[in-house]
Amino acid sequence: MEILTSQLPSGGYGYTFPSVSISPMTFMEICDYLENVPSDPLDKYLYDIKVLCNEDSKIMDCYVMDVDFLIFYKKLCTISGDLSYNLSITCPDCGTVIKKKISLDKDIHFKQIDPKIMDGAIIELGGEKFETFVPRIRDFLKVFEKYLVYRKVEDIGLIKTIALIKEFEREGNLVEEKVLGATHEDITLLLALKDLYYDRVENINVLCPECSKNQERRKLVAVSVDSLIVDFFRELCNNSPINATKILFK
Numbered sequence: 001m002e003i004l005t006s007q008l009p010s011g012g013y014g015y016t017f018p019s020v021s022i023s024p025m026t027f028m029e030i031c032d033y034l035e036n037v038p039s040d041p042l043d044k045y046l047y048d049i050k051v052l053c054n055e056d057s058k059i060m061d062c063y064v065m066d067v068d069f070l071i072f073y074k075k076l077c078t079i080s081g082d083l084s085y086n087l088s089i090t091c092p093d094c095g096t097v098i099k100k101k102i103s104l105d106k107d108i109h110f111k112q113i114d115p116k117i118m119d120g121a122i123i124e125l126g127g128e129k130f131e132t133f134v135p136r137i138r139d140f141l142k143v144f145e146k147y148l149v150y151r152k153v154e155d156i157g158l159i160k161t162i163a164l165i166k167e168f169e170r171e172g173n174l175v176e177e178k179v180l181g182a183t184h185e186d187i188t189l190l191l192a193l194k195d196l197y198y199d200r201v202e203n204i205n206v207l208c209p210e211c212s213k214n215q216e217r218r219k220l221v222a223v224s225v226d227s228l229i230v231d232f233f234r235e236l237c238n239n240s241p242i243n244a245t246k247i248l249f250k
């Protein structure tokens, strides 16, 4: 399947190609995936990126924000032919298991991107000025590979934040020191940047029927797309039930 870059979280800003290929995994590919996917979150993220790159090398030129969505999309189209997903979450307040069918068209929204932010910015961090840019996968991997080797930082969000700063390539230690040692408003700045350049998919709000029984308050539980990816394949059979015509016993 071809996904138009204009339909990605970045809106396709700055891309020289109109689409990328993403196909549902076959049974063999799922078995292979489940057998080989690393459990360590950093290795798993790299593995997911490689799975996409194997199908379409243009992934290397896609922004990280778009690839995060495409990782989700590939799993969604694998488990569901109509791009819907049966969600099952536990209400943090009352423990009720809430089931809801969500669909890509209706329930998954991107925060609107402002093309102005795609050209990067000048930021002040720890008293020094730095330039930010929106990393594509090939830029991100240069940063990521360092952390995969040295394991100084184990948090993907933090590594992605470091990757936003252009000077990392020349002055890696300085940038790392400024990000990891950030205090007060510098922390706010870094969180805002991370939100701006990565977390482009809005949380899905699901109503808890138990907590909302007394009409005084409607209790909404927010579900992030990231959290959905984790258990995706376990949900495969849930999401693709077979009907009576599929098996006819003799």
Ligand SMILES: [Zn+2]
Pocket: 091, 092, 093, 094, 095, 096, 208, 209, 210, 211, 212, 219
């Ligand atoms: Zn509840």
